[in-house]
Amino acid sequence: MGSTNKGEEAATDQSPEADLARSGPRVRMHPANSQLQSPLFRKLSAELRLLIYEVVLGDPTRPMHIVLYDDGSGRVGRQRCEDMECPYPMWRHKCFGIYKPGDGLGVRHSFTPSTRDGLLALLLTCRQIYSEALEVLYAANEFHFKGPRGIIALYSCIPRSHWSLIHHVHISTVFLSPTERWENGVHSGHPSEVYSVWDRGCRSIRCLPALRSICLDIIVWHSLKESRDDPSMISDQTLIRILEPIKAIEAPIFEVEINIPIPHSVLRSLGPVNFTVAVRRRPYNSTVFGVR
Numbered sequence: 001m002g003s004t005n006k007g008e009e010a011a012t013d014q015s016p017e018a019d020l021a022r023s024g025p026r027v028r029m030h031p032a033n034s035q036l037q038s039p040l041f042r043k044l045s046a047e048l049r050l051l052i053y054e055v056v057l058g059d060p061t062r063p064m065h066i067v068l069y070d071d072g073s074g075r076v077g078r079q080r081c082e083d084m085e086c087p088y089p090m091w092r093h094k095c096f097g098i099y100k101p102g103d104g105l106g107v108r109h110s111f112t113p114s115t116r117d118g119l120l121a122l123l124l125t126c127r128q129i130y131s132e133a134l135e136v137l138y139a140a141n142e143f144h145f146k147g148p149r150g151i152i153a154l155y156s157c158i159p160r161s162h163w164s165l166i167h168h169v170h171i172s173t174v175f176l177s178p179t180e181r182w183e184n185g186v187h188s189g190h191p192s193e194v195y196s197v198w199d200r201g202c203r204s205i206r207c208l209p210a211l212r213s214i215c216l217d218i219i220v221w222h223s224l225k226e227s228r229d230d231p232s233m234i235s236d237q238t239l240i241r242i243l244e245p246i247k248a249i250e251a252p253i254f255e256v257e258i259n260i261p262i263p264h265s266v267l268r269s270l271g272p273v274n275f276t277v278a279v280r281r282r283p284y285n286s287t288v289f290g291v292r
């Protein structure tokens with residue numbers, strides 16, 4: 001899968017290739033041939049066909065990473081997780097590419113998303129299957145994002161009607177404090193997060209009316225390496241700046257995993273929230289994956 005980020009132009013693209021971000025020829029949704037010559041439609045009920053679609057298009061054990069190409073093109077790809085045993089934060093999965101030693105940052109990865117996994121082959125079979133199975137493609141997968149840039153890219157290049165079908169989301173990222181230094185700007189590497197980009201990503205997630213579960217694993221560090229692991233160096237304002245944009249996200253299951261405790265003063269400032277919080281410090285090899 002690979003796609004250029006074409007914004008509104010792509011937002012009207014109804015092709016199966018556009019799903020999960022790949023441009024391609026348009027497919028008219030109606031009218032579709034009933035395909036009764038096929039045993040799939042003649043002999044199987046719609047419920048049984050749905051089960052088949054879920055087996056082919058979904059995977060309850062291996063999430064789907066949405067990955068930006070590292071070539072600056074804005075293209076976004078998909079990668080079924082191949083690093084489930086990784087003890088590090090999700091954004092450290094090798095699924096996002098291989099670390100290129102010697103670039104001095106440790107944050108840039110070479111990545112070529114797989115487009116030959118045949119995931120979309122079933123959808124491409126005929127319009128009848130496409131119309132029946134499209135929702136399953138989005139509903140039966142858990143979409144993993146390394147920070148908000150992948151969210152924004154996918155949101156920009158698939159139709160809004162398809163985006164709204166997503167049911168399960170996981171976001172993994174790193175924030176540096178103080179916030180002023182990282183509020184704006186553009187850098188292609190990750191980590192760390194740019195707070196204004198975080199806002200945009202959260203706004204896109206709030207446009208998911210069918211969202212059933214969302215999990216965030218968040219690391220918050222101080223910019224100074226010698227103070228990096230000291231929670232007392234992280235101000236309330238930083239945590240509020242991170243958590244405020246997610247307050248309006250609604251999902252029956254909404255979990256935030258964070259590496260430092262959230263002070264009561266922060267929770268009081270936030271007011272009622274929809275998420276639960278778990279404090280967990282995952283291992284992190286800073287000599288291999290540096291943070292600016």
Ligand SMILES: [Zn+2]
Nearest residue numbers: 081082093095
């Ligand atoms: Zn993975």
